[in-house]
Amino acid sequence: MTAKKLGLKQRYAHMTRGLDWETTYQPMDKVFPYDTFEGIKIRDWSQWEDPFRLTMDAYWKFQAEKERKLYAVLDAFAQNNGQTNLSDGRYVNVVKLFLTGISPEEYQAHRGFAFAGRHLRGVGPRVAAQMQSLDELRHVQTQIHTISHYNKYFDGIGEFPHMHDRVWYLSVPKSFFDDARTAGPFEYMIAIGFAFEYLLTNLLFVPFMSGAAYNGDMSTVTFGFSAQSDESRHMTLGIEVIKFLLEQHPDNLPIVQKWVDKWFWRGHRMLGLVAMMMDYMLPKKVMSWKEAWDIYFTEAGGSLFQDLARYGLKVPKYADVATAEAEHISHQNWAVFYQYTHAAAFHTWMPDKEHLDWLSEKYPNTFDKYYRPRWEMWAQMEKDGKRFYNMALPQLCNTCQIPMAYTEPGDPTTIAFRESRFNGDTYHFCSDGCKDIFDGEPEKFAQSWLPVHQIFQGACGGPTVPDVLNWYRLNNGADNLDYVGSPDEKLWNQWMAGAVKAAG
Amino acid sequence: MSARQLTIEPTGETIPVAEGQTILDACLRAGLYLPHACGHGLCGTCKTQVIDGEIDHGAASPFALMDFEREDGFVLACTATLTSDATIEADMEDDSDARRIPVRDFVGLVEAIDYLTHDVKGVRLAIEGAPIDFQAGQYVNVTLPGVDGARAFSIANAPSDSTHVELQIRRVPGGAATGYIHDRLKLGDRVSFSGPSGRFLVRKSRGGPLLFLAGGTGVSSPRAMILDLIEGGCEEAITLVHGVRAQADLYGRAEFEALAAAHPNFRYVPALSNEPDGSDWPGERGFVHDVARRVCGGMFAGHTAYLCGPPPMIEACIAALMQGRLFEKHIFTERFLTASDCSERPKSPLFRKL
Numbered sequence: 001m002t003a004k005k006l007g008l009k010q011r012y013a014h015m016t017r018g019l020d021w022e023t024t025y026q027p028m029d030k031v032f033p034y035d036t037f038e039g040i041k042i043r044d045w046s047q048w049e050d051p052f053r054l055t056m057d058a059y060w061k062f063q064a065e066k067e068r069k070l071y072a073v074l075d076a077f078a079q080n081n082g083q084t085n086l087s088d089g090r091y092v093n094v095v096k097l098f099l100t101g102i103s104p105e106e107y108q109a110h111r112g113f114a115f116a117g118r119h120l121r122g123v124g125p126r127v128a129a130q131m132q133s134l135d136e137l138r139h140v141q142t143q144i145h146t147i148s149h150y151n152k153y154f155d156g157i158g159e160f161p162h163m164h165d166r167v168w169y170l171s172v173p174k175s176f177f178d179d180a181r182t183a184g185p186f187e188y189m190i191a192i193g194f195a196f197e198y199l200l201t202n203l204l205f206v207p208f209m210s211g212a213a214y215n216g217d218m219s220t221v222t223f224g225f226s227a228q229s230d231e232s233r234h235m236t237l238g239i240e241v242i243k244f245l246l247e248q249h250p251d252n253l254p255i256v257q258k259w260v261d262k263w264f265w266r267g268h269r270m271l272g273l274v275a276m277m278m279d280y281m282l283p284k285k286v287m288s289w290k291e292a293w294d295i296y297f298t299e300a301g302g303s304l305f306q307d308l309a310r311y312g313l314k315v316p317k318y319a320d321v322a323t324a325e326a327e328h329i330s331h332q333n334w335a336v337f338y339q340y341t342h343a344a345a346f347h348t349w350m351p352d353k354e355h356l357d358w359l360s361e362k363y364p365n366t367f368d369k370y371y372r373p374r375w376e377m378w379a380q381m382e383k384d385g386k387r388f389y390n391m392a393l394p395q396l397c398n399t400c401q402i403p404m405a406y407t408e409p410g411d412p413t414t415i416a417f418r419e420s421r422f423n424g425d426t427y428h429f430c431s432d433g434c435k436d437i438f439d440g441e442p443e444k445f446a447q448s449w450l451p452v453h454q455i456f457q458g459a460c461g462g463p464t465v466p467d468v469l470n471w472y473r474l475n476n477g478a479d480n481l482d483y484v485g486s487p488d489e490k491l492w493n494q495w496m497a498g499a500v501k502a503a504g
Numbered sequence: 505m506s507a508r509q510l511t512i513e514p515t516g517e518t519i520p521v522a523e524g525q526t527i528l529d530a531c532l533r534a535g536l537y538l539p540h541a542c543g544h545g546l547c548g549t550c551k552t553q554v555i556d557g558e559i560d561h562g563a564a565s566p567f568a569l570m571d572f573e574r575e576d577g578f579v580l581a582c583t584a585t586l587t588s589d590a591t592i593e594a595d596m597e598d599d600s601d602a603r604r605i606p607v608r609d610f611v612g613l614v615e616a617i618d619y620l621t622h623d624v625k626g627v628r629l630a631i632e633g634a635p636i637d638f639q640a641g642q643y644v645n646v647t648l649p650g651v652d653g654a655r656a657f658s659i660a661n662a663p664s665d666s667t668h669v670e671l672q673i674r675r676v677p678g679g680a681a682t683g684y685i686h687d688r689l690k691l692g693d694r695v696s697f698s699g700p701s702g703r704f705l706v707r708k709s710r711g712g713p714l715l716f717l718a719g720g721t722g723v724s725s726p727r728a729m730i731l732d733l734i735e736g737g738c739e740e741a742i743t744l745v746h747g748v749r750a751q752a753d754l755y756g757r758a759e760f761e762a763l764a765a766a767h768p769n770f771r772y773v774p775a776l777s778n779e780p781d782g783s784d785w786p787g788e789r790g791f792v793h794d795v796a797r798r799v800c801g802g803m804f805a806g807h808t809a810y811l812c813g814p815p816p817m818i819e820a821c822i823a824a825l826m827q828g829r830l831f832e833k834h835i836f837t838e839r840f841l842t843a844s845d846c847s848e849r850p851k852s853p854l855f856r857k858l
Contacts, residue, residue: 007514008595051539053595065570225546229568232547239854247831304852310826 012053020123032121038184041249045122051236066226073222078149087215088283089492090483092154093346101173103143104164108177110136116185128237135230146223154488156345156479167472168451171401176270187259189241195263198238202296203271207278210286246311264316265433269400272329279330288362293326318433321409331371336405339390345474347483350379370412393452398427399434406430511591516604521586528581537856538581538594545583552581557590601707605637614693620755623675635666640732641725644699648684655681660724662731672724704838710808713741717792717821719813743771747792749778773799793824804830812838822858832858
């Protein structure tokens with residue numbers, strides 16, 4: 001009689017047996033010093049269901065093959081001058097925003113998962129976090145390689161790692177990940193593994209990847225396909241983490257709820273950059289931010305939180321506010337970047353008539369009433385030679401680090417201001433969500449590195465705009481200002497004229 | 505178009521797959537859970553190995569399913585269709601309590617029809633020919649003259665009586681099959697059915713106390729399971745909460761009370777959700793999940809729960825169990841769906857089978 005064939009799960013259990021040995025030279029609590037202080041209680045790590053059952057040798061084989069494919073496409077794109085087949089030269093600004101704003105966060109995610117993988121004492125999450133850490137490292141590398149081709153032709157990309165640590169709006173994603181990485185390993189897993197990689201990831205990657213596809217950026221599309229086979233693993237890990245914590249001990253529920261509330265709101269604020277990209281920066285539009293929010297948060301998130309309610313977990317606090325803000329956030333962000341275009345490493349522009357009509361159609365409740373008149377006025381000022389620049393440094397929210405330009409819930413003509421007192425100082429916030437986060441951990445957020453404060457304190461190269469731009473390594477007159485009149489535009493127009501000539 | 509047969513290892517189950525139907529779709533429709541996420545060939549979560557047979561990969565992304573994997577026989581279940589009968593090895597729970605019993609066709613002679621309540625009939629079929637082998641909790645698919653398609657009904661008797669199948673059938677208003685059984689079926693008729701089917705079984709290997717939560721005729725499977733457990737000398741604590749609307753809807757009470765009297769490890773709790781106030785009903789009032797919470801003190805950890813009944817009852821019970829710290833791994837369900845239940849709410853990937 002032959003032995004009964006093992007199922008995949010049992011086979012994996014045999015292949016990975018003993019990985020979770022008990023240490024003897026040092027007590028386990030000393031080897032894993034960070035997995036208790038957050039208050040999370042784990043009764044039995046062995047209850048963790050490893051949903052992947054992927055061994056490292058299979059991982060390497062698989063990823064190597066995937067990357068061979070990706071680089072073949074990138075080579076072909078470069079050889080065929082794929083950049084000349086984009087929908088418009090403006091599109092490259094989306095790529096710039098991605099490389100400066102998102103790619104460094106892939107690296108931060110790599111570091112964060114490496115930390116979580118080291119400090120969680122359960123073997124299942126440890127292996128999963130290790131693999132995700134490697135995924136994130138591969139992603140930042142492949143993104144840099146993908147986008148390096150654009151760096152041969154377009155401005156604003158070359159100094160992205162340096163800019164990430166210094167430029168005012170890049171402190172928004174940077175501080176988001178700094179916050180997650182300086183938390184304990186469980187908060188990190190909820191913040192990045194669950195809230196970011198599961199709840200909000202579709203709102204980040206789908207817009208960029210579909211935007212790339214619609215606008216002829218086949219290299220970024222290919223990167224997206226390559227990454228998507230990792231993302232599903234990341235999403236599954238996020239789901240496993242939250243289930244595991246909620247099932248292990250009833251005391252975990254209020255802690256997890258607080259983290260879900262916090263990281264939902266922080267994620268929502270950071271995604272404002274994506275909202276602006278979708279509604280304003282894509283020459284060929286995919287869908288509006290509002291539509292993306294309805295599909296990926298309201299519907300998909302709705303069914304998720306309906307299921308999580310069985311554990312007693314509630315919809316994140318201020319989810320209703322975030323949904324209401326989906327009518328406004330892209331417009332308010334674009335207004336900020338338009339006013340401060342001299343200090344940004346990508347180009348801005350006022351939408352043309354066709355684009356304005358599209359926005360009116362997509363935002364029937366808000367656009368014509370609150371935003372279109374402002375855009376038309378600014379366009380007129382441009383025409384009259386009075387292009388509006390805001391030369392005053394803005395007040396920043398102490399939590400999300402975004403300029404305080406957001407409006408009161410239900411009142412889009414009044415800027416929202418919130419404040420808290422801590423140790424004799426006053427701290428300012430853009431919203432109740434950001435204020436709550438500060439009030440929950442004031443000792444942490446009182447240390448925020450706020451770009452505007454740093455300029456005023458003389459820490460950013462000098463007191464004038466050129467001084468600060470120099471310190472940012474932002475090439476004044478090329479990387480910044482409007483698309484119209486930029487070296488990017490000049491080059492693009494040359495290519496198009498050449499193409500017309502060649503075709504004629 | 506003829507359906508092809510798909511065999512799924514390690515369980516050995518065989519299901520039909522229609523022309524153009526994906527492996528994933530066929531499995532999910534047959535009640536077999538395969539891990540999946542994107543549903544259109546991009547993420548690779550549903551990667552499955554084909555051991556035998558020919559398939560078409562469909563729109564599987566070259567990044568989600570590499571060439572070397574294709575050569576090794578891997579497919580993405582969400583895009584792959586069959587071009588011949590096939591066998592796959594799927595990432596499914598190997599369930600040591602489930603036996604592999606081939607499905608067969610049977611003919612049963614209607615030996616008894618009991619009027620259990622005003623709208624529930626008990627039908628006892630004597631099997632002609634070889635007896636039926638089944639596990640308590642499984643169901644049969646009954647074909648009735650003039651009714652399109654088969655209807656699933658749980659077997660209410662213990663497997664020890666292998667020459668009979670007892671079914672408890674509530675009249676679904678406007679239902680063709682249940683209408684036929686209530687209005688036209690008579691003693692001496694012959695009924696065709698096939699079975700046994702389903703994976704709603706007692707997980708005897710788990711040990712520990714058992715909790716059965718049943719709504720209406722959903723008590724038929726638990727009856728078979730409990731009779732089987734007690735015949736087998738089970739000494740674990742067994743609790744049955746059977747919820748119906750009012751006294752007029754309650755049946756099986758005398759039998760369960762006698763069983764509880766004879767076996768101290770069995771507790772029987774009938775619960776009425778819509779009994780008029782001030783009636784002579786001495787027992788529990790309220791919905792099944794509320795009564796279960798009350799009789800178990802709100803804590804379910806350590807139990808294994810078996811839920812059988814209409815979807816809203818199951819949903820409410822799952823929430824109560826989870827709030828009482830009993831989770832997916834220890835909860836088994838059999839949903840009684842009628843044609844009107846087809847539009848289920850959208851699901852997140854949080855739970856596999858609940």
